[in-house]
Amino acid sequence: MKKSLTWREYVITRAIKVSGYSAIVFVGLIFFFLLREGLPVFGEVPISTLFNTRWYPIEEYYGILPLITGSLIVTIGAALVAIPFGIGTAVYIAEVSPRWMREVLKPLVELLGGLPSVVLGFLGILVLSPYLRVLLDLPTGLSALAGALLLGGIAIPTIVSIAEDALDAVPRSYREGAWALGATRWQTIWRVTFPAAKSGVLTAIMLGVGRAIGETMTVMMVTGNAPVLAILPGSILSPVRTMTATIAAEMGEVASGSVHYHVLFFIGMVLFLISLIVNIAASSVVFRSKKRAERILS
Amino acid sequence: MFLFIFLSLSACGRASDEGSAEATTYIENKGSDTIVNLALAWAEHYQAAHQDVRISVTGGGSGTGIAALINGTVDLANASRQIKAEEIEQAEANGIEPVEHVIARDAIAVIVNPENPVSRLTLQQISDIYSGKIDNWQDVGGEDRPIVRLSRETNSGTHVYFLETVLRLGEKKNKTLFSMDTLLLPSSEGIVAEVRQNPNAIGYDGLGYVPDDLSMIAIAAKPGGEYVLPAVETVNNGAYPIARDLYMYTAGQPTGIVKVYLDWIMEAEAQEIVAELGFVPIR
Numbered sequence: 068m069k070k071s072l073t074w075r076e077y078v079i080t081r082a083i084k085v086s087g088y089s090a091i092v093f094v095g096l097i098f099f100f101l102l103r104e105g106l107p108v109f110g111e112v113p114i115s116t117l118f119n120t121r122w123y124p125i126e127e128y129y130g131i132l133p134l135i136t137g138s139l140i141v142t143i144g145a146a147l148v149a150i151p152f153g154i155g156t157a158v159y160i161a162e163v164s165p166r167w168m169r170e171v172l173k174p175l176v177e178l179l180g181g182l183p184s185v186v187l188g189f190l191g192i193l194v195l196s197p198y199l200r201v202l203l204d205l206p207t208g209l210s211a212l213a214g215a216l217l218l219g220g221i222a223i224p225t226i227v228s229i230a231e232d233a234l235d236a237v238p239r240s241y242r243e244g245a246w247a248l249g250a251t252r253w254q255t256i257w258r259v260t261f262p263a264a265k266s267g268v269l270t271a272i273m274l275g276v277g278r279a280i281g282e283t284m285t286v287m288m289v290t291g292n293a294p295v296l297a298i299l300p301g302s303i304l305s306p307v308r309t310m311t312a313t314i315a316a317e318m319g320e321v322a323s324g325s326v327h328y329h330v331l332f333f334i335g336m337v338l339f340l341i342s343l344i345v346n347i348a349a350s351s352v353v354f355r356s357k358k359r360a361e362r363i364l365s
Numbered sequence: 366m367f368l369f370i371f372l373s374l375s376a377c378g379r380a381s382d383e384g385s386a387e388a389t390t391y392i393e394n395k396g397s398d399t400i401v402n403l404a405l406a407w408a409e410h411y412q413a414a415h416q417d418v419r420i421s422v423t424g425g426g427s428g429t430g431i432a433a434l435i436n437g438t439v440d441l442a443n444a445s446r447q448i449k450a451e452e453i454e455q456a457e458a459n460g461i462e463p464v465e466h467v468i469a470r471d472a473i474a475v476i477v478n479p480e481n482p483v484s485r486l487t488l489q490q491i492s493d494i495y496s497g498k499i500d501n502w503q504d505v506g507g508e509d510r511p512i513v514r515l516s517r518e519t520n521s522g523t524h525v526y527f528l529e530t531v532l533r534l535g536e537k538k539n540k541t542l543f544s545m546d547t548l549l550l551p552s553s554e555g556i557v558a559e560v561r562q563n564p565n566a567i568g569y570d571g572l573g574y575v576p577d578d579l580s581m582i583a584i585a586a587k588p589g590g591e592y593v594l595p596a597v598e599t600v601n602n603g604a605y606p607i608a609r610d611l612y613m614y615t616a617g618q619p620t621g622i623v624k625v626y627l628d629w630i631m632e633a634e635a636q637e638i639v640a641e642l643g644f645v646p647i648r
Binding site: 121123124125126128133192193196197200206207208209287288291292293294295305306308316317319320321322 | 425426428429432451455511512513518519520525540542543545546547548549550551555558559562563565566
């Protein structure tokens, strides 16, 4: 079998294999780089300072807790906005709307996904945050809520696009089977199509939330960037400072190799770990549900 | 014509086609966002009169400009603060001796929304507002509204200057910090946009960047002292308490075209532009 491969096939299979492994190599290299630049922090800043509640790097206050909670609250808020709307839109486009409408809606949603985040940030400063301040009678509209709404808007197109593909890929025979058994349209969507497309839908959510947590420009413009610990649910209405905005705002100015520089890389490590945990959690859910589906089908 | 060739050769070695009479000389100018509009206006005027010189101006912050000077990538670094001792050390380690030139003066205006009835504060009151001791406009003679504190990011020269001069009242041992809930906005425009639409907000910005539709606060250096509004005269006669010098740094004593350009900046023609942009001319 192997002998029959020509040298050309050999080269091509190798090339494909290398490009497959390259992703692993790149992730490994990036993580190695982050570790190399971030780990020295433990020799320079006491842990108690690092996991403290005040961030003011020019006076050597390096407490990163406000930044972590800031990122989390904005991301959770964005997920709460984006998941229901995104999945709802995907279900509508894939299952409910007539075919011609799908041809119009899908490209439009994808166009929305191509909107530069700095443009959204401008809208946030000039329209959304003044509106939120008046509507909710807040001291200022530059808040975690403004960030969460805009990030939700950024995550929705990703979620819609991928979830719709997953729903659309469910074989028509599944739906016809459900209808033949007398299921209503809603029962078909909720009990048949949706579970069949579950892993794709979860991937969509994961990528959408991943976009939200890594987004920088918009949050830097609309969240106010005040490094306040955000642990109460009410913190969503006050200004927060996220990890991404901190790195973006301060990295350009910092002397390479200084303590502040190492702390910023340490924040990058934390961000990387959080994305990794989200990814692993999501793929383990997908993996488990696949196994269950295989068991039922066999 | 001979002079042109001489200048472009002796300048910084960046002339694109040395030897020809049309040789273009480039000046790289980078740094403080406070100075960037002024530097752009100077560059435009100078280039209009000197077709053979191309000046590229970028912002990014005082620290960014000085870092670029240390790395040898710019000819002129704009800074709204004096160079720090560490930065001088770093420069010397790279074999560069930074030389300071005062090119204009700047006043920091404290701004509020026009709806806010508060029009005058003492330096101490502003310090207490920003450090979080005063949380409501009522306490300084205004309406019953929460105070929203706006500041530039910590990498801004204006931020550091405001911290040292206003929050710490210029006292070296004073360790007052900004209240944790101070909003740190990445640009002057961000502060202006928020103050314009939010009657709770207080912000600060270079006098040259305050639009007409916002109110400036008259400031007294001491309680019971005279309240002074920022203006060219009050800055030049030293009555307004929050004013500072603006700098350009060169690597070593300037030579060639950079020297010619710096000398022009000090002349009346260039200093008129300083006044037009709301800064304060040095003479």
